Amino acid sequence: MPTEYSNYVDGKWTESRTGNVFETSNPAHPGETVGVYQQSSEADAEAAVEAAAAAAPEWANTPGPARGKILTETASILSDRADELTETLVREEGKTKPEASGEVQRAIDIFAYYGAKAADVGGTVKAPSGRDSRLYTVNEPVGVAALITPWNYPIAIPAWKLAPALAAGNAVVTKPASLAPAVAIGIVEALESAGLPDGVVNLVTGPGSSVGSTFVTHEAVDAVSFTGSTKVGNTVYGQAAPDQKRVQLELGGKNPAIVMPSADVDEAVEIAATGAFGVTGQACTATSRAIVHEDVYDEFVEGVVSYGEGLSIGDGLEGADMGPHVSESELEGTLDYVDAGRREGATLETGGERADAGEGYFVEPTIFSDVSSEMRIAQEEIFGPVLAVIPVSDFDEAVAVANDVEYGLSASIVTNDHREANRFVDEIEAGVVKINEKTTGLELHVPFGGMKASSSETYREQGDAGLDFFTISKTVYDNY
Known part of the structure; x- marks a missing residue:
């Protein structure tokens, strides 16, 4: 029997307001249904954004080490479920087992990495020009981040967006690609088990034309991170531009x-x-x-x-x-x-x-x-x-x-x-x-991103650069 999955909104697993579902199949055996998912609407996406906006202030005020502890525990839970997630990834996306296992391990490592890095989201101290004063910066979360991820790395890419967003103190709405959503849902299940507060992460499945577009255009969303085709990425950029949202695009390559x-x-x-x-x-x-x-x-x-x-x-x-x-x-x-x-x-x-x-x-x-x-x-x-x-x-x-x-x-x-x-x-x-290396394969602690039509050329992903996108800096002049 295929597994039936729900949306995750405000700490609850819920069905779409449409009452409709869609299915995924095994690309090696197309007659085999792997999962049944919610065919969500604009209303479902709006509810997710509203939940994230309500949860954002408290999560932003949670100390970085406390946020990091939840991410570290998430990595441990994912590790315990690694074999199950690997098999699900193979059956839904089609990778070989070694490829899928490596991708699952990458997601585990990313959460462990940002679990440790969460304590470093602070700022810098500079020398002031005058006496009796302090000059420093404070890094704060941007607010609500919308994450739209592709099917080809269905657990690694959600991980490398979710983990830094949460480490930096943002609330999140996310839409995984409809061809392979199961392992992204597995991440959210692990975050829930690790004790993430309600509303901090919200996941909605369904079409990009309804769910994705609502996330990108909603007035309560402050930042949008998208990985996918250049054509769709350009559309996302155009939708986010009128509100001057912070945008990060990683797109195609040749x-x-x-x-x-x-x-x-x-x-x-x-x-x-x-x-x-x-x-x-x-x-x-x-x-x-x-x-x-x-x-x-x-x-x-x-x-x-x-x-x-x-x-x-x-x-x-x-x-x-x-x-x-x-x-x-x-x-x-x-x-x-x-x-x-x-x-x-x-x-x-x-x-x-x-x-x-x-x-x-x-x-x-x-x-x-x-x-x-x-x-x-x-x-x-x-x-x-x-x-x-x-x-x-x-x-x-x-x-x-x-x-x-x-x-x-x-x-x-x-x-x-x-x-x-x-x-x-x-x-x-x-x-x-x-x-003297292949073009594929990335280290998680250094920046990743492209030039020209491969990227928005705004912010890089992974490493310290992954945190830069999800934080905004205040400069403080303290004359005492």
């Missing part, structure tokens, strides 16, 4: 991995392929383009094709190397890009078809060679396991091609030339820059 002649080609293949095909390519930081020097191009193509063809595809709970797309529409979108690559003259080296791995939304790892930078498969975010391999003649051309897209999220270079590595750091247009 991430390059440059491979230079000094690189170990086997290592370069491993870096590019794991970045391209991990989590079925359904990551904003996934490697979408391999920009390879002509001296090692043929060897690289041969290696990466062998890697892709060696991956097993199937149910993530049954030991597969790569799981399904999250939905039929995502699968169709990837196959449409494969057709576009063929039409534009790229060489399909391997893959490009629906995989024969059962009834689910499976696709073969796909590699195109002879790709030029103006092709759609080299310009547009695909969000699937498709790697475009582009030949270049030197370092300058490689960086120019890497920057020749509207996005600027993550980028890597594989090289043993120290000068090339440092020039890459200076010249690449990306918020996350990696040397």
